[in-house]
Amino acid sequence: MSAILETPVRAFESVSGAGAGEMLELAIGPHHPSTHGVFRMDVVLDGERVRRLKPVFGYLHRNHEKIAEGQSYLSSMPYTDRLDYFCSLTNNWAYALTVEKLAGLQVPERAEYIRVITAELTRVQNHLCLIGFLLQDMGASGTPLMYAFREREKILDLFESLTGARMMCNYMRFGGCRVDLPTGWMEEAQQVVQGLTRFLDEFEALLTGNEILMARTMHIGVLSSAAAVNAGVTGPMLRASGVNYDVRKVDRYGVYDRFDFRIPLGDHGDTYDRYLIRVLEMRESLKILRVALRDLPEGPVMDPKARLRGFRPKAGEAYGRIEAPKGELGFHLISDGSPNPFRYRVRPPSLMNLTVLEEMCMGRMLADVVVILGSVDIVLGEVDR
Amino acid sequence: METLEEICFRIKTALPAARVEIIPNASPCGQRSLLLGREQGLAVATFLRDDPQLRLDYCSNVTGVDRLEPSLPQGFVQSPSSAGLKKEAGEGLGESGTGCLEAVYHLFSMAHKNGPVVLRLRTENRLAAVRLPSLTPVWRSCEFQEREIFDLFGIVFDGHPDLRRLLMWEGFQGFPMRRDYLVADDFECEPTPHGDVPKRMSPRQGCAEVIQKTATADPRV
């Protein structure tokens, strides 16, 4: 830990000094096929080796926090969909959880189970897409991505029949969920989960033992556990470095303490571990889904005492967080008793995970930078808000 | 985990010069926070991270807050002795008549799996004295978040290794998340089927004049 802090990270100055003539300054992005969104990296290369790397973002800064200050709490719910646009339902849950903490609202049991089901489905489709994009960046042009998106479409069909939209679901409300499950949804979901289990076996058979994948990801982009903790890295990236910290187990929010699931941990903290952790997490999510779909209780999906019109939480503040597929997604809300939040802040996991990008890429070749960035799993909607 | 009073007591025992105050929180979640004095902020943070009982090794979130005018129903400062909440001006740590800017840190312990412990640091005012100690040397996760607060609120963090704008471009002037920020007028009118909208429209002030009146000087200079 002390080694990182003793080397100060300098602002990106123009390269000078001995050997300066041989260094190449390159701006990768904001438009580049391998950056996951409009993300730019300014790298200084010595041949193929990276000597310095500075991420530049803000190209998708859409002023979500400022807009939220000017409208009511509920109006910001559709905007949370657009933060991490792959995982709109977990974003909704994090926001609803924070507002429920702020206002002291209770959530009925059925709603909690539905939240767990939708969150785990979101986790599965996010990790699938991520693996697809990672392989696409590695040059497996399109095939794993096609498989991943094919399965994702099945999950999106479930979301559409439940919430009305494929991606921007806007489903959670303060005190529960917007609508109850339609008839036949449970059976369809169970079939999708069964199909996904078989699909994961097929997907892994093609990828996990694949020589090219292993050669391009093993010992690449190593992140030590101490560096990860100090840099605020969370999610699969943290667990790949061997730190056992999953907000589902630590905070036990929702009804997660009723489910028996393991937390996979990595040994090396390299890109291959980050890939494998995500595959294992998908399997654990399917385990949770099977139990949750079986045990879903009857009841209302919305707290009968919750009042959405004229919602004015008492003055105060709350910080709520969940284990989103990318890491710890937190919301910090400060209320002054009015219908609009006084301060609305999103704690984006992708932004924190980018803190260590430079040290993971240091000394590696340019082609590895792309793969390492792919394994960090960023979404610019979240990084820039 | 220890209560906030115990933590407060241990900080004051370890660092007698530190000014620490407990700020209450009226919301049901009861997440109270510690308001730190600016001078000892870094030392307190190092203590919180390294103390074996606390081991607050993970700084999850840094929020910037603009407490504009104490007279408006926004800012709360309470001294621990008084009961009930009241809107105060010029009382407590780091408040002046013109409001202040604030950085709120949420700390957790990955080693002990507990938290959060909330820290607050307030600037003296919103004009020229907007410096706070950077906690990036203690928790590297503050690096980007403090840069963002500098970019959007204008707080200057002393000791930050790389204080530049994060989200807006380098030549941008102004601090957009401040509550008195006026956006440049490029909205233009939106014609609607009803005639009264264009009737109500009046020619707007040229945006250059508006910006000049409200722009704050770059506090780094």
Place this chain on the structure above:
Amino acid sequence: MEVTDQELKIDLQKQGVLMTSLNELYNWGRKNSVWPLQFGLACCAIEMIAASMARYDLARFGAEVFRPSPRQADLMIVAGTVTKKMAPQVVRLYNQMAEPKYVIAMGACAISGGPFKQGYNVLKGIDRYLPVDVHIPGCPPRPEALLHAFMTLQNKIASQPLTGPARPRHLRAGAPSEFSVPQCGPHGLVPPSNPAVWRPPTAAQAG
């Protein structure tokens, strides 16, 4: 005369004889091989990727590959919010594309700023700086909507004459194919829009 020609053409086609004009042939070749630029900004980009995947399959309309380089692309699908920081890059990429080139503004954000319209960093529509051929409303528009927009673009290309005042831009010598790139100024973009491409709607028009 047009109708009889069409009936005659269909009859002949059934017997294996193809009749066409140079205009039709030219446009047929152009519209069936429009290669998009791989250019996704935000959430709409994911629906664009989904539209190119196995279920919706944009490739069967001729968009076989998404080209990473603007020099090799014909179509720029602006999918997602264009922020003021990104706008100069978008215009530069458009300028680098070779004629004939088209722009589809996908999603509410690209058309007019969308749900983020009040933002200080949000450009209220890419049509402030670039000429847009097809607008797709939606947030995000479904992949089927993107396919429909693609077909609309293809119909637009098919209906373009080769001669006369209505001929497309790449056949007119004096028509500009590059547009001025805005700069990031101290408070926003300079200029806030390109007057050659877009004029703000006036109150008089609204009445």
